Amino acid sequence: MSSAPTVPDVGRPPGAREIPTIRRKDGIGGALAFRNDQLHFLGAGLDRYGDIFRFRPLGIPIVLVNHPDYIRHILVEKGESYDKDAMLFRVVRPVLRKGLIANADMELWRRQRRMMAPHFTPRTVSHFARNMTDETAQMLQRWERREGQVLDVTDEIGQLALRIVNRSLFSAEVGRTAQAFERAFQTANAILGAFFRFPFPPLNFPTPRNRKLHRAIDDMDTFVSDFIQARLRADVPAGDEADLLTLLLHTVDEEDGKGMDLEQLHHEVLNICIGAYETTTNTLSWAFYLLARHPEVEAKLHAEVDAVLGERSIPSFEDLPRLTYTRMVIDETLRIYSPAYQFMRRAREEDVVDGYRVPANTNVLINSYFLHRHPDFWEDPESFVPERFTPEAIAARPKHVYTPFGAGHRICIGKHFALTELVLVLSTVARRYRLALPEATPEVHPQALITLHPEGGIHLRLEERR
Template sequence: MSSHPTAPAVGRPPGTREVPTIRRRDGIGGVLAFRKDQLGFLRAGLDRYGDILRFRPLGIPIVLVNHPEHIRHILVENGENYDKDAVLFRVVRPVLRQGLIANADMDLWRRQRRMMAPHFTPRTVANFARNMTDETVRMLQGWERRTAEVLDVTDEIGQLALRIVNRSLFSAEVGATAQAFERAFGTANAILGAFFRFPFPPLSVPTRRNRKLHRAIDEMDTFVSTFVRARLAGDAPTGEDADLLTLLLHSVDEEDGEGMELEQLHHEVLNICIGAYETTTNTLSWAFYLLARHPEVEARLHAEVDAALGDRSVPSFEDLPRLPYTRMVIDETLRIYSPAYQFMRRAREEDTVGGYRIPAHTNLLINSYFLHRHPDFWPDPERFVPERFTPEAIAARPKHVYTPFGAGHRICIGKHFALTELILVLATVARRYRLTLPHATTEVVPEALITLHPKGGIHLRLEERR
């Protein structure tokens, strides 16, 4: 896809073009088309205009960029000019508040990142790997009497993900509260996804929908605050056994020598819970679905896991280098179905991107659902081909054509935690079980909420490997 030139505009810098805009007469549709089918609307716009275009849901101008060079410029080369005071993050901020994911205050974000980054390095994540495998084994023990049943994989993995993140954060078990958190997040995800597509009436208006949203937020807040209050009132694990909450409570900013205020800590913990839960739940659900549809890939995955583990049934952090194909399966799943499939930036000052004028305060949308399917960089993009992620194939592509965790200085802080968890859980399950299609015609479609969710969930039949 290539961007189409447009007519000169009065007042723009010499040598630049105006971003083409979807108009009613184009036949693509307007705000109602975007509201009804976000992905279909954007696909039609990209097919007509190429890799950069503007659209206006309810009069709010948004520029979609879909080329790795554009994205490299926005997130890396001129990243300081682009903040998160963009419409998508304003939509999710009632949930995420001032946590790292949606924080628009650059100074506060830098301070928080400085304090938190040391606790998310590969070396630190290694201390939590046992939590990941222990909880997965616990899930598999619950599957022992369910062979041949059709499992709600999305629900099973969702509960697993919350057990892992809460054991890592709080050294605690979540029990039935995990399902309550899942339901609350699902409600907020659906409501905010619909609000992004049609932002009216404002979330401050006490409509039935908005009251439902605020109840869901209260439930998630209660989930987090219960554990935080318990920690403040009791003893905390120390040394190598220290959990993330302990590490965050004792973090001190190297510049001002101060720690994190309790309200900010609450925001960060909620962000971690949501980010870790949603990434793991959706990515592994899609991974098992894709493996069920591609038995030849599944067979190669099983062969690698068996060879790497030998007579052991559970992988460890030290096994990760021996599981390169397992990592490729995860990477290819993230290519096709990235949970964080869209994110935005706002231009603080006027800029030029790919020869196009970007006025100050423009909202820029990066949608990896389309970027990861760009035919110029991904041949036959709908096919599930883990070999796209061999070292040679990665080196042959532009770096910023693959952005499941974002890029630049605001790349996801939990990337190492997420990838470690995804690989270890997948390998632990694959060592013992297969998840197969209950019917040959089983097909799951993505639902574009704030995150990319499998519509109706993934339901697969459990089979023990022989």
């Protein structure tokens, strides 16, 4: 992969160069090549042009940017000049609607974020830590009868992640409805992932694919509205022990003293379920897979977990500052297999990035899969090396070359929730079990849907640690 100038001249006044565009003669292909293998297509573009290039699937102009200075410029310094009225978010909006994730209305988004942010701080998240460890302990109990068996880890962790988010959101145990939600989400993820790569026919045409998508959206809506309706009937006051749904029901905006209407609440709850479920599931699945393939890393993880927990089998929120290697394992997993591996912005007005002219309305694609492998910043990027995330190593790198949670004002609101859950679940499982590679396991490849999914799921053998 060739690289951009080492010190990009970000924000240089116009007079500007044109962004290189993939052409037929490059041999990289066009819309069909992008549809068939998105990661291969983008990787070939980076090899050919370096850190910024344009391509036009079905005539839609998309610019990929792959340098930390470009990312800082677009997401942070000029964050207000780039919004989410971008193609990728238009694709997922039929599912996510007016919730935070894909909301392109800056004013509505700002109000919603202002109201919701206080419920996602590290201190608030600490109230949910018990949900995370209790649910994990129950999963380990269910695993007791399954020692020696090969587990569908992605499915097991998927159920766990949904149980955790549902207890935190709704104080509810989830039964079979959770499986319906999971199935519906996977359907929508696959259909919209393919639609992003080849946006035809439009989603409102009555094709079998689109009917399937709309049934999946209906199923996810039913899951959310059943909980909301039950809560409204119960009329729970907002106290210290309140779950997120009660907190959101009672939240008012500091500027106008009003809360959010029920439709908006529905969208936000659905966005939280979707934001929290597959991302954490995939991260933990990949973490167990990487640990199974790297016994030397696994041994260090076990040593830390044993030393921090001593006689205890379950960690607590207060243990987190000492579970530093566990956190490094998570950080490195999020580097290699960043679940929300791509996001997009639309340039609201013409801009200049490192001397390149970015016309108004350009879709700017940020792809963490490639950013997290950029050879100028990551040595031997395919290797699993948690030591890349010691405080010294982090300080020696530009901040915006690592974006598993995005950056700037649209950074993931659930980042603290996710990191707390990831470290607590991983350390609870690692205290008691290891998940080993069954004989002759083929390499698992990432599948580029809307999220980065382990193709075929992760299957590992459950072994009790002696």
